[in-house]
Amino acid sequence: MLTVNERIEVMTDPNNVWAILSNPHEVVHCVEGAELGQQLDDGSFDATMTVKFGPAKVAFNANVLLTLEPASLSGEVSGRGKDTKGGTKFRTTMRFKVENGANPDQSAIAITAEVEISGRLASMIETGASLVIKRMTASFTQALAKRCSTGQIT
């Protein structure tokens, strides 16, 4: 189990940030290699994600659920899936909370994520997997900060 704790500062007010974070399409847009599919009856989404472990690419099919708590400007993204070869599974939970920044036009996003990879790939990539996930998290927070700072919602 890999745990990631991040806090990112963005140059826009909390309401704008919340508008982006409460939109699953916006969130997934910030994840490199990820695409959101159809929404299911239970509110969750089908999704696909391609991850590069070294030179090898691994494609995952996943189910993603976004749960929001507007009153506290917080939420949770939970996802689970397996690769298209069926040998590797992952499970992840990301909790986020939008907080006030140093100024009224600034915000902070506190993110805690847990990722678990099991199956064949786990034995193949050993410690490299955690570094790949850390890099992906960094890439995600960077993209999210940029997205929030532009204030644009697609």
Next chain:
Amino acid sequence: MKVYQRLSQAFKAEGTTNVFGMMGDGNMYWQHENYKNGIVMHEVRHEGAGLGMADGWARVTRQPGVATATCGPGVTQLATALVTAARASSPLVAFCGEYPVSDDEYTQRLDQAAFAHGCEAAFVRMATPDAADDAVRKAFYIARLESRPVMLSVPMDLQQKDWDDDEPYRPSTSLLPTAVVQPHPLLVEQAADMICKAKKPIILAGRGAMWSNAGDAVRALAKRTGALIATSLMAKAWLAEDEYHIGISGTYATRTAMHLCEESDCVIAIGASLNRYTTEHGYLYPNAKFIHIDSKPHVMMSGGRGAELYVQADGRSGVEAIEAELNKREFQQTGFRNGEVKERLANAWEDRREYPLEPGTLDPRQVCLALDELIPTDISLFSGSGSTAGFTNILFRKPRPMVLPGHFFGCIGQMMPAAIGAIIAKGMKPAILLDGDASTMMHIGEFETMVRYKVPLLIFVMNNQCLGAEYYKLDAHNMDKETSVISTPDLGAVATAFGGRGCIARTVDEVKKATAQWLANPGPMIIDVRVSRSVVTLPYRRIHYGEDE
């Protein structure tokens, strides 16, 4: 005649010419008779090393290697080498003494059947004196048929009983089938159908392809279908002279090779097990369908999967049949064989990443590249397991009479014995071994065996004075990697003390100079090459540091 004498005769009749092992009271009478029967005995310093030598013999001859150990403590020394031989699918018979049937409290008693089972070896016990012929025949029969090690366990007291049967010994070869497994015509047609639909095929050759002499057939099929050629680790450098050869498929692949594998839509695997390393659990070929040719009834690929089409056939026969079918259909395509791919392959083996080197150490990559260039191609190459393999298995690219990497059972220290056995099997032709310092130290006593038998093996110890695999894992986990550091003495001086030749080398010129001296007069020699710990192998960069290189 005594039973031990008959046992020796039976081994001789099975084709045994050389035995590797250590004498003890459980096998000494048999060994003594072997001398009289003209069987050459190679006395080693550790029973496990002796079995490793028999394993090396078997790997290069495909005939049963023969090892021996005395009962109890002699047998337990065989453990790691026995499992290694089992994983290598080496046909091998280990003649082991067993405690006397008349003495249940014998000090050296051991449940040798349970031990053999735990070490993945077959077990045959001579239960009565009259069963001597049957026991030897059964041991060799299993070794040959199933291509695996067999422990022949013979109670000491039964060896001393009388043998009064004068019937000639009937060897196991008289029982074994000799016909080559031919492919079913319908499966050949289906294979041709799949190949005709593929745009980017890769031929993945394993040991089965080599052993069946499928080289010409593979080259013809590759040319016709536009296929790249890759090998398993165990067939390393086979057909490497082909300009569209991408090297090893799997853990030791270059980045370029991995990208080409990803593009492939059809893998034609010949005599390869397609294990987790060769296919990276299947992730290396995400877009490919598999045609799998092997002489076994079926081979399960990594992850419990099967090929889309399995063709049971001898490697050469299978490829020739498919090639003939494609010829009948007048099928021909460029596939991967074009200028763009050739250009990508031209620099595929370059590793330009720079690392700061500790003073007095060499970049191991430079050493490998210099040696592959310097060592004539009529000299065979052996390479050990462990972190050093990440350099040698990628950077030595030239085809040689024997190229034998060690990876079975993932253990270190097993390649020096295997190299000694293989060299003896092939008429004492000179060879080199590249291995790590911990590997070499594990069986350094066998260098003395090399000296006694004048084995023309030059050992390059890629000495980074640490347990390499652990060093990088600890580093990746942000733990104290220095806990894996172990100093070694000057191993060149150790070699000299054992009566061989040796030196320490801290520059590429020193490596080259010492190598030239060995080339002029091959014999037992160690060059202790001091290499840097800071240079990380490509596989470790991917596995431990998640890097895309």
